[in-house]
Each structure stands twice: as structure tokens, then as C-alpha cells.
Amino acid sequence: MQMFELARYDGRRRIRGGIYLSIGMSLLAAMVIWVYPSFKTEIDLNQLLSAYPEPILQVMGIQTMASLGGFLSFELYTFGWVILLGLYLAYATAGTIADDVDRGRMDVLLAMPISRRRLVGERFAAMAVPIVLVNVVPPLVVVVGARLIDEPLAVADVLAVHLLSIPYLFACAGIGLLASVVFDRAAIAQRVALGVTFALFLSESLLTGTDAGAIGVIAPMRYYDPNAVLLEGSYDFVGAGILVAMTVVFLVAAQLWFARIDIA
Template sequence: MLELAAYGARRRFKGALALSIGLSAFSALYAAFFPSFQGTLDIEAYVEALPPVFVEAFGLRAFDTIEGFLATELYQFAWVILLGLYLAYSAASLIAGDVEDGRMDLLLALPVSRARIVGERYLSLVPGILVINVVVAAVTWVATRAIGYPIGTADLVIVHALSLPYLFACAAIGLALSVLADRASVAQRAAMAVVFGLFLLESLVSSTDYSWAGAVAPMRYFDPTAILVDGSYDLAGAAILTGATLALVAGSQWYFRRKDVN
């Protein structure tokens, strides 16, 4: 069982480790920069001068605290945007890449169902996502203590734990587009466009009368600033993201079972 998932996870391990190191370097750099940044600017005046949409999109609150600073610089930007885009892009090649290269014909010749192929291809992303979260959380915990501005351990653990449903949802969007397209490049571009488009949609409508439209955006249900600054945990949002992920994966399996693979 799960042989396809294990094989895919092994192939992706080096990439996940490299990404973990890169994001950890960003985290350590931001932490090292914070003490010199804290006393050099009138933070409140700086934030008030920014457009409200920008402030809302990047969760610019309590920017003069290590929690608010990392929530904006690391989690709102690197986690919500960059990592979400990367996972959607990566997942978009899971099925379309095999179809395009002809490897899917070999897989379909094996005694495995199409639904299992889709499901295990998606599961191959899970170990890498977990590795990234564990490594970056550990580095962030150490780095903030090294500079004398320790971030709360519980809040740090929870922000990474609650990021998992969000990241899995972004990957599920990529998977869905991967079964819809026959070319990996098309699916990858579409996945990045969809995830970034949803981020823009949520940013633009969140403070308007049309905020209901942003309910389709996974970013609405994961707010690092609320977790780190306010200690507020959106468990209902995590449940919604989990349900959406399961629905997207199940829908991808259903569609691929009926798709004519050429």
C-alpha cells in the first residue's frame, strides 16, 4: 500500500529539504534584522500611510513586535503567498506531467485504480510539507531566542499546525488542474494564476460589501497575524480548508476515472 506515494515522496525529499533551508534562512534573517528595525522608524505612522488594502492583505498589525513582524514578513508573504504558489505549481504536474511524458500509460498498465494513482500522487506531497513546517518552526524558535525576542512556543506551533490545511488546500487546487490539463506547463501556469488570483480577490473584497465573494479563497481561513499577535485560532477555518481539500481530491479522482488519457 502507498508504494506510489512513498516513491514520489522520496523523489521530492531533496527539493523539500532545500526549500526548508531557504525558508529557514529567510526566517533567521528576518529575526536578526528585527532588533535594528524596531527602534528606527515610527511604525504606526508608517503603517497608517500605507493603502488599507495593502495593510489588510499582509496583516500589518503590531509590526513593532517580533510576532507582528514575523507574521507579516515571513508568514503572510513567504507562507501564504510564496509557499502556497509553490505547492499549487508543484501539484499541477503530478498527473499532467505523467500524461504528457507517456508515463501514465505505464502506470495504468499496473493493477492499480486511477483513483489510487491520483490519491497517492497527492499524498506524495505530504511528507515534504511536514518537513518544511518542522524545520522552519525549529529555526524560527531558536532564532527569536538568540536575538532576545522569544516568540511564544505554543503560538509558533499552532501557526504551523494551522498552516497545514491551507497548504494542503493549495496543493489540492494544483492537483485538480493537473487532472484537467494534459500538459504540465498549462496546469502549472493555471494553478499559480488561480491561487494568486484568489489571494488578490480576498485582499480586494475583504473590507467591502462584497466580502462574501472572498469565501472561495483559502487565504480567508488562515490568518498568521491573528494567531501570533492575538492568540486567536480559527479552528472552523481549518475545518473548512480540510473539507475543501478532501472535496478537491475526491473530485480529481472522480474526473480522472472518466478521463480519456491520450
């Protein structure tokens, strides 16, 4: 069997979905930018922010909405990238292995001259397609849209917030991959991946600054902060490295687990 044949096959199958995902997030970005001038002129954003309960501000990571960068960080990147895409990638990846086991197709794949570890690795590699595609068009929409409403953003910051989201999304996908090999029912694996990812988001958001804040060290969300990029121009490359290491741990753990289990 040729090298990376499974990754290429799965990757091609995910292109259409990745394009749709990119278009959807681009439309969300355009809508957020389009409504910002109305919010800015008709509503006192700082007063609106002070009306939010403190737990909500903490969970959503809201720092300010008085600038386009702060508005985008909350409305687009925290909600769209950290929560929606994080949950989606965990859910989608949770079906990569479990679905074939669930439907009885795994025996056919394992009959091919390919190791179990390689099968898991190539299936996971195919998730790069939606992760990369969803970060291609939206930054262009953000940069152009910001200029159209006369609220230009630093191009480097916009590119950085998307590039730094890639290791974050891979880490979320890694959670789904581990669930996919631990559970042989796709529906269960997907629900577990969603639950764990959202629980990690809540733990990081609610426990930061408390005595239990150390628990959040295992949450991928701790290491991707759109606010720091868009409001301060601060790029957390160390956090990105931690996310890469976290992804590798999830991948290796999934490979080792899948190599040792019996396929019913």
C-alpha cells in the same frame, strides 16, 4: 502492487526538495528576525505602517509591525507561507498527473494493477513530504532566534502557526491537483494553478469587508490567519477543519475527473 507504493516512491523523490525548501524558509526566518532589532530601534514602525497605502495593508494583512510577532506575521508568514509556499505547492502539485500525461508516461502507470482514483490519491499523498518538512525546522529557528534577540515568543503560538499552515498548504496543493487532471499539458496546468491560487488570494484580501466579500469564502487564505495566532493567541480550528474539507473536495473532484477522461 503493494499498498501506497506510488506514494512512497513519489514521497522519497520529494525528500531532497522538501529539505531544501525547509532550509530556504529557515534562512528567511533567520534573516527576518536578525533585521528586526535594527528596524525597531532605527525606524518608527507604526509611522512606517501608516505610510503604506490602505490597499497594500489590506492585501498583505498587515496589522502591526511594532512587535516581533506582527513583524514575523507580515514579513515571514503572510509573504513566505501564505503567498510563496501556497503558490509553490499549487504549482508543484499541478505537475503530478499532467506531467506524466504530457510526456506519454501515463499509459505505463495505468497498465499497472492500480485504479485511476488510487493513482491520483497516492500522488497527492506524496505532497505531504514537502508540506511537513517545510514546517519542521523553521519553527525552531523562530523560537531560538526570538530568544537570542530578547524578544521571546510563545512556543505554543509558533507551533500553532506552523501546524495550522499544514491544512492551508494541502488546500493550495489541492488546487494544483485539480488543475493537473483537467489539463493534459503540465505547463498549462501549472500556470492555471498559479493564476487561480493568486486570484483567490487577491479576492480574499481585497473583497473582505465589501459587498462582494462572500466570494472570498472559497479562498483557502480566509481560513489561515497568522496575525490571529501570533498577535492574539487565537487558534482557528474551525478554519482548519474547513481547509481539510476543502482539500477532500479537491481530491475527490480530481479523482472523479481523472477516472472519466480519455488519456490521449
